[in-house]
Amino acid sequence: MANYIAFDLEGPLSPQDNAYELMKLFPNGDRIFEVISRYDDLLALEEREGYEPGDTLSLIVPFLVLHKITEADIVELAAEARLTGGAEKLISGLQYGGWKVFCISTSYAPYARHITHKLGIYSHNVASTLLPIDGFHQALGKGDSQLIEQAEQDILTMRPYEDDNRIKQYLDDFFWQKLPATDAGRAMRQVEPVGGRRKVAALERFAAKYEESLSRWVVIGDSITDFRMLQAVEEAGGLAIAFNANEYALPSATMGLASTFISDLSDVLAAWKEGSRQKAERIVREREKAGGEGDRGHFHWLSGRKDLDAVVIIHKRIRRLVREEAGELG
Structure with a gap:
């Protein structure tokens, strides 16, 4: 049997946490990822309808696209990754x-x-x-870029745990109110972790x-x-x-x-x-x-x-x- x-x-x-390492490929990406990862925990713990633990990998897509991260970058990091x-x-x-x-x-x-x-x-x-990320790059308009860049600056003022209420309030608005109407938001919705x-x-x-x-x-x-x-x-x-x-x-x-x-x-x-x-x-x-x-x-x-x-x-x-x-x- x-x-x-x-x-x-x-x-x-x-x-290795591949998404974390990908975010480190651009300035302050690690700090942005840590805040979004904490937001993921908060949504998972409250059992928000339609949200699953690990959906961080969908939420970071607009940031990866903004900074022109490619599938080749993912493969390169995989080649460098250690095994347990x-x-x-x-x-x-x-x-x-x-x-x-x-x-x-x-x-x-x-x-x-x-x-x-x-x-x-x-x-x-x-x-x-x-993650068809290479196909997302052409979809990002100027307005999308400005919205995501502003979000990055705001996120960098937040700290996991000590700013949990602020993180949740701000990212609820960003991910579920502002982003859905944009091309970046549509790209994000195509990724189901x-x-x-x-x-x-x-x-x-x-x-x-x-x-x-x-x-x-x-x-x-x-x-x-x-x-x-x-x-x-x-x-x-x-x-x-x-x-x-x-x-x-x-x-x-x-x-x-x-x-x-x-x-x-x-x-x-x-x-x-x-x-x-x-x-x-x-x-x-x-x-x-x-x-x-x-x-x-x-x-x-x-x-x-x-x-x-x-x-x-x-x-x-x-x-x-x-x-x-x-x-x-x-």
Whole structure:
């Protein structure tokens, strides 16, 4: 019987946040991205209708177009991106062992294709965010440019968390009142990031293709874009793994691993393959009792667990170590 595993890309397979790195290609783009990323968190947490975690990748499109970011830029960053420790070893071992390996990523498709190809994951097993950015450049008029440039200046006066109310009020007006009537707004609406419920939908499409219920799946994620996918698999009785995760993902997972090497999951996945969830739980609880060593092997069984404070602390520490600046994003 085949086993099925779906990875989020940014975090579990590569520490880089591609959208964040793209925004760094122009002056102050990192600061603008941090504010918009926080806005994304705020909308996701309030569960605004029609909005999904990760829609940041739609919201930043006008800024990418303004600064003439191209698909070639995305591919170049992908070529430079590091892989998470042990990712190649884990993926190759799983495939050798007969697993079917998938990637469901909010990342832009050119980036996801490059990284997954490097890891040997088949392209037809990858779901990611389509971005026809090169076709958007001709659509940006002078009025659009002025509107976006002014927004950039205003955003640079805001700070995540301390200015949350102002961020929400200002960006609500910019993205949903001013921008929709512009060519930039129309371009933004063409991009549907694969996050939140769209990740679940992608997983369900893959599961339906192989006629396997989610109880037969392992999924690995780390952020707010993944929590619904983790939750769906956990509720189905599968294995939902939070890897170097933040406080948005951990409560939805079956188990957690905080480590600089994702290959530390090998024994747990072997146990899942041999005896499914019960055997995997036994391994995780044994490892949790033994404790991690340094920056590796911090396991926690999370299903049914209420107090996650200590788990969040260790995950945040390792997340920051592995993902650096990107580790602070939702």
